[in-house]
Amino acid sequence: MNSDDPEEPLIASSRELDDDDTRNGAARPVGSGKAPEDAPGLFVWLLTFAAGISGILFGYDTGVISATLVSIDSSLSGKPLSSLDKSIITSSTALFALLVSPFSSVLADAFGRKRVIMMADALFILGAGLQAISSTVASMVAGRSIVGAAVGAASFVVPLYIAELAPAAHRGRLVTMNIVFITLGQVVAYIVGWIFGEYGSTETGWRWMVGLGAVPAALQTAIVLFMPETPPWLVKAGRSSEARVVIEKVSGGKRLGASSRAVDATLKNIEIEVREEAQARRRRTNSNRPEWLASLDELFKIQRNRRALAIACLLQGLQQLCGFNSLMYFSATIFTMLGFPIPTLTSLVVAVTNFVFTVAALFLIDRIGRRRILLWSIPFMIAGLLFAGYGFAFVKLSADSATQETSTQGAAIVILVSIMIYVAGYAIGLGNVPWMQSELFSLNVRSLGSGISTATNWGANFVIGLTFLLLMDVLTPSWTFVLYAIICAIGYVLIWRVYPETAGLTLEEAASLLEDDSWGVR
């Protein structure tokens, strides 16, 4: 059904929804609604900015670890960190993010999106504090794990929060804002790591690096107190009049032309979807099965939900398995081996390129569309990886930059430029499109589906972080990069086959695209 079609009523009344329609979730579009099409008002930008602080925290805490590990020296447990210590400290964050992200979907449904953001802030502060005062490896691991739990919850709930608040026409751009904040947090972490590592004392420098993560979390806690809940959650909680006020504000307020008809239409659409969900839940409860099992059932047994989940997990898995975070975590190590004189500064190139092209994506994503931007950008990633792999074939790697032979300097430059091409391609597409996952799911499985695909992201992140150095050793750097190129090529074909374009559609229109029986793209 096309809401631009003059023949179609803007919304279906509940009487138009027969039982079959509602059972299949095939009824009229809902979600955030398409009605308010104006530019996002100041209110939406403020909300996005406030919620985006979570992105800064996410980026900061994932980016800061590489500098932290090389600066800790012997301050934990009175001895230098072993490789195993380093691996456990690094991977505990991804592991806990993985464990917490699906669980946070249950919390987000029960307590609201906003409260989960606040819970994550409390964890960010606790984790940063614990890391900063750590004197043993065990307490450092505990601090990293708590931060991981916070990152897991925030990485799930913030995109969901923004997607449910933003008008459809601007949703892509607003969700991308969150990724801009993540990549900005990574740039800040690299700069802070470089400054404290270079100029701070050995004993306290790294403590400042990790402890500073508490500052944005405290700031966000103060701001979030004044932020609203999302309209779909409010309607679900039986607070439709509050939802109406939020929709009105989000559409720019009455003075900016948010006609009360458009606001009513949006609210009505959400109410219909919530009603459908309640009916579906009643049917599930009748069957005497635990609620979560019934939801899981619904996610896997209904074709459109299954397809949404497969696409979301494909994109999230590919975002990590393409190998980008190997660079985020180990680029300083790679550039040391390549003989660059100040590797931490050179590695800043990765974080800055990622940030700059994510900002570019912000302006392009709604215009070009998710599917198309991926199909255009992944070939650049593949080319960058293959050139880098080729460059590595000419370099004799050394752990000490001083012994690097001049003859390989050309190859080192080729590798640096190839990595920049790869990172640019990543940032403009795969770095952000997967986070628009919530628009693929209908409301009744949106939280659960987004939670599972976010967990896929963290699972794959964990695998990449754990295996990169091993692969470099076993396969050689050239073949490691070729392997990532092969993964990108497989991902390209899968995206081309199964991922339809969702740009500019309401959440529900996007979800109903997937009702097609075949797995092809209409």
Ligand SMILES: O[C@H]1[C@H](O)[C@@H](O)[C@H](O)[C@@H](O)[C@H]1O
């Ligand atoms: O979207 C983000 C972004 O691309 C970050 O730079 C990356 O480190 C994350 O893993 C990813 O989820």
